[in-house]
Amino acid sequence: MTELTAPVTRLFDTVASPEAAIAHFAGRLAVEADVSDVAAALDEGGSGFVLIDTRSDEAWAQGHVPGAVHLPRRRIAEEGTALVGPGTAVVVYCWGPGCNGATRSALEFARLGHPVKEMIGGFEYWVREGFAYETADGLEQLAADPLTNVGSTGLGGSPAVRVGGISCAC
Numbered sequence: 001m002t003e004l005t006a007p008v009t010r011l012f013d014t015v016a017s018p019e020a021a022i023a024h025f026a027g028r029l030a031v032e033a034d035v036s037d038v039a040a041a042l043d044e045g046g047s048g049f050v051l052i053d054t055r056s057d058e059a060w061a062q063g064h065v066p067g068a069v070h071l072p073r074r075r076i077a078e079e080g081t082a083l084v085g086p087g088t089a090v091v092v093y094c095w096g097p098g099c100n101g102a103t104r105s106a107l108e109f110a111r112l113g114h115p116v117k118e119m120i121g122g123f124e125y126w127v128r129e130g131f132a133y134e135t136a137d138g139l140e141q142l143a144a145d146p147l148t149n150v151g152s153t154g155l156g157g158s159p160a161v162r163v164g165g166i167s168c169a170c
Contacts, residue, residue: 031106033117035126038091042067049089054105055123059095063133063140065126068093073101076108089115096124 016024033041041047042065053060053068060070071083073094084090090109094101102118109116119126127133130144 031117032120033091035119035121035129035131038065038093038119039126039129039131049091049117050084051119052084052090052092052105052109053123054092054094054101059123061136063127063135064123065093066132066134066139073105073108076105076112080109080112080114084109084112084114086113087115089117091117091119093119093122093126096122 038051041049042051051065051068053064053070054073054076055064055070056072057070064070069083071079090106092102092105092109094105097120099122102122106116106118121129123133125148127142128145128148130142132139132141134140
């Protein structure tokens with residue numbers, strides 16, 4: 001078997017040991033789920049968790065994941081226990097990767113004693129990956145953005161989907 005090696009660069013002047021890297025990445029997987037994993041769990045039915053949209057009322061009204069419960073982050077400490085039964089697993093999401101509202105919300109639910117995961121990518125990547133979302137007018141769905149969900153067309157097969165007007169106000 002051929003062993004691949006490369007010269008060490010400045011990038012690796014400071015690097016975690018393999019054991020520390022294992023602990024770090026296993027820890028992240030314990031508290032994060034991507035949108036595809038959440039969609040698959042919801043499709044299985046009886047998912048065993050409550051999906052919480054932690055965005056503002058205005059953002060929720062623009063669109064949200066079907067089946068999600070709306071509870072803005074600022075209200076979790078007050079209303080979370082009444083809304084989600086003790087010990088019930090929770091998955092939270094906010095707008096997208098540029099927003100830490102879901103991280104803050106996950107912390108709030110953990111403080112309330114819930115097993116919790118953050119849906120990384122948030123609502124932005126839910127839509128960009130081509131999953132249906134709910135509005136007051138019913139379900140809507142955009143074509144998957146080929147830069148986030150490479151389908152049979154491959155990268156660059158069609159122009160990127162723009163999700164205009166949907167925003168976060170966490």
